[in-house]
Amino acid sequence: xxxxxxxxxxxxTVLAGELALGLLEGGKLENALARLATxxxxxxxxxxxxxxxxxxxxxxxxxxxxxxxxxRIERAIRAPAGASNVIPLRRRIGFWQACTGAASAIAASxxxxxxLQPNTIANPPVVEQPAQPQSPSMVAMMTxxxxxxxxxxxxxxxxxxxxxxxxAPMPVSKGRSHQLWIIPADGTPRSMGVMPESGPMTAHVSxxxxxxxxxxxxxxxxxxxxxxxxxxxxxxxxxxxGRLAKV
Amino acid sequence: MTEKRASTDSVAGESAxxxxxxxxLLGSLAAxxxxxxxxxxxxxxxxxxxxxxxxxxxxxxxxDVLQDVYITxxxxxxxxxxxxxxxxxxxxxxxxxKAIDRLRKERLQTVELGAASEVEDKRATAIEIxxxxxxxGRLSSCLEELDEKQRDAVRSAFFTGAxxxxxxxxxxxxxxxxxxxxxxxxxxxxxCLEQ
Numbered sequence: 001x002x003x004x005x006x007x008x009x010x011x012x013t014v015l016a017g018e019l020a021l022g023l024l025e026g027g028k029l030e031n032a033l034a035r036l037a038t039x040x041x042x043x044x045x046x047x048x049x050x051x052x053x054x055x056x057x058x059x060x061x062x063x064x065x066x067x068x069x070x071x072r073i074e075r076a077i078r079a080p081a082g083a084s085n086v087i088p089l090r091r092r093i094g095f096w097q098a099c100t101g102a103a104s105a106i107a108a109s110x111x112x113x114x115x116l117q118p119n120t121i122a123n124p125p126v127v128e129q130p131a132q133p134q135s136p137s138m139v140a141m142m143t144x145x146x147x148x149x150x151x152x153x154x155x156x157x158x159x160x161x162x163x164x165x166x167x168a169p170m171p172v173s174k175g176r177s178h179q180l181w182i183i184p185a186d187g188t189p190r191s192m193g194v195m196p197e198s199g200p201m202t203a204h205v206s207x208x209x210x211x212x213x214x215x216x217x218x219x220x221x222x223x224x225x226x227x228x229x230x231x232x233x234x235x236x237x238x239x240x241x242g243r244l245a246k247v
Numbered sequence: 248m249t250e251k252r253a254s255t256d257s258v259a260g261e262s263a264x265x266x267x268x269x270x271x272l273l274g275s276l277a278a279x280x281x282x283x284x285x286x287x288x289x290x291x292x293x294x295x296x297x298x299x300x301x302x303x304x305x306x307x308x309x310x311d312v313l314q315d316v317y318i319t320x321x322x323x324x325x326x327x328x329x330x331x332x333x334x335x336x337x338x339x340x341x342x343x344x345k346a347i348d349r350l351r352k353e354r355l356q357t358v359e360l361g362a363a364s365e366v367e368d369k370r371a372t373a374i375e376i377x378x379x380x381x382x383x384g385r386l387s388s389c390l391e392e393l394d395e396k397q398r399d400a401v402r403s404a405f406f407t408g409a410x411x412x413x414x415x416x417x418x419x420x421x422x423x424x425x426x427x428x429x430x431x432x433x434x435x436x437x438x439c440l441e442q
Contacts, residue, residue, distance in 0.1 A: 010434060017433035021404040022347040023411045030366045047331070047378035052440055054336035054379075055386040056405050057343075060301050062293040069296070069310045070288060073317045077281055149322075168322045169279040 007035070007042070016045030020053060079146065140219045142242035150240035153219050160210045162192065164219070165200040170239070172197060179224045181234060184212040189220065194228045217244045265290075269334035276324035284321055291335065292317075295342040302346035302408045312349050316342045323377070332379035340377050347408040384440030392439055397432035400425060 007015065018024050019032055035042055142151040142164075153164045164180060172178055180201065181189040190212060195201045205213070220241035222234040229235045269290065275283035295316055299309035319341055327337050390398050403414060415425040 013437050014430045014433050017437075018411075018429070021401070021429075022344070022408050023404055023414075023429065025351070025410045025412070026366065033366070043378050044380070047380040048382060050340050050377065050379045051332065051336065051382040052384065052386055052436070053405055054333065054339065054381075056402070057294070057298065057336065057339040060294075060297045060406075062297040063300050064293050065296040065310060065313055069313055070285075070292070072310075072314050073288065074285070076314065076318055077284060077321055169277065169325065171279045 007039070012039075012042055012045055016042055017049050019046050020049035137247045138213065138215060138244040139247055140242035140244045142219055142221065142240040144240050151221065151242075153242065153244075155213050155244060157210065157213065160205045162203045162205055162213070163200055164195065164203075173223075175226050176236075177224050177226050177228060178221050178239065179228045179234065181220045181222065182209070182212050183218040183220060184214065185217065189234055191228065191232065192219075194224070195221065213244060215244055215246055218242070219244065266334060269338075270329045273320075273324045273327050273329075273334055276321055277327070281321070284317065287320070288317060291338055294335065295338060298339055298342045299346050301406060302343065302350065308349065309346075312342070312346045315345045315349070319345060326377070328379075332381050336381065337377055337379050340379060343408070344377070350408055382440065384442075386436075386440065389436050389439035393432050393435060394428075397428045397435070400428040401432045401436070404429065 015032055015035070019036070024032055036046065137157065138155045140153040140155075141149055142153060144150050149167050150170065151164055151166050153162065155162050170178065178195040180192040180195055182192055183189045190209065192203060192205075193201075218241055220234075221239045222229070223236040223239055224234070225236075269287065272283045272287040272290075276287070292313070296309060296313055299312045299316070300306070303309040303312055316338075320338065323341070327334065390401070393401070400414060400418075403409065403417070407413075409417070411422060411425055411429070414429075415422045418425065
């Protein structure tokens with residue numbers, strides 16, 4: 001079985017079983033993961049194998065963990081901005097000032113956003129882009145102040161599609177919204193629009209904005225009034241940010 | 248190994264009420280309610296710690312993995328689909344996968360890093376989104392129908408989290424032989440379970 005070409009049903013059954021059991025490593029694992037991102041049938045078979053092997057867990061002897069184990073978990077979850085992604089206002093104002101330089105520097109153009117149907121699959125898609133011969137696809141792992149992963153963004157320059165997906169719960173307070181910004185090399189944030197309340201954000205970016213999505217550009221989410229910032233610049237605290245990097 | 252109770256539709260020992268409690272707790276976590284983690288932990292940590300110990304062999308490593316597991320559950324509770332999967336099976340698969348990720352990372356520390364560790368990170372991210380569809384087939388009886396070598400290979404893979412290479416080394420057989428045992432086993436199991 002090579003990395004290319006469609007799998008026969010038997011090959012799919014075997015590959016899914018090997019993934020479920022954790023038998024693969026190196027190049028074979030890499031190929032399998034790449035297939036998983038695009039082959040829904042393979043994902044379904046993997047789901048089936050996980051379900052089939054589930055019965056074997058009953059053979060494992062349960063064991064009580066020490067009390068310290070729970071204490072560590074509780075501390076990790078409770079940590080400031082550990083699970084909550086809203087950063088106190090006073091700590092984050094500096095970020096925007098540094099980005100925008102003079103207070104009057106305002107983003108001139110806004111990206112054209114077309115919000116498409118939210119993803120309805122129960123399990124969010126794996127972020128894995130096939131290699132592009134010309135412009136490379138890029139991803140940004142957006143983390144909170146305390147470096148916890150909050151969102152994953154993927155950028156396809158060929159289709160000019162940006163997809164942003166939360167990897168941790170990001171509850172929005174009443175009367176507020178989360179707004180996405182791209183901050184290219186010139187340091188001026190440009191609005192990418194208000195994020196949907198739930199589910200991933202999929203946006204088609206206009207051509208004149210697409211060249212802002214270069215390696216090293218920052219994607220950031222700020223906490224704004226409902227409907228987004230009343231100005232062309234962020235007014236609320238930054239919740240998460242990350243740099244675009246080639247896949 | 249303990250006797251597996253006869254059960255086709257539900258995971259052995261999981262009552263309908265217990266199942267619903269876990270579904271509700273996972274739902275609360277998905278909605279951002281941190282307070283749901285403690286009751287979930289109380290109900291499930293013995294089973295999940297047992298799985299971590301089974302794979303990691305050392306208490307301190309098993310506890311490290313257990314921490315990762317519940318943090319992942321907190322982050323990923325939204326991806327659990329109660330119409331497709333049993334909550335305790337989903338949690339168990341998260342635990343097993345986290346333990347395997349850890350085993351892989353430890354192995355990589357003794358060999359060359361770079362590309363190898365990159366694919367393991369990809370594995371950790373990809374497999375964190377657990378795909379799970381509950382099945383009604385009888386795995387134990389289908390396992391019994393396999394040749395001994397095929398059955399032992401599958402069970403060994405499941406309970407130790409070994410790679411093909413490790414399994415082959417342990418049994419002192421060529422890699423190709425181990426692969427063909429597992430492959431035949433998987434195909435025959437599927438055929439048996441889909442009847």
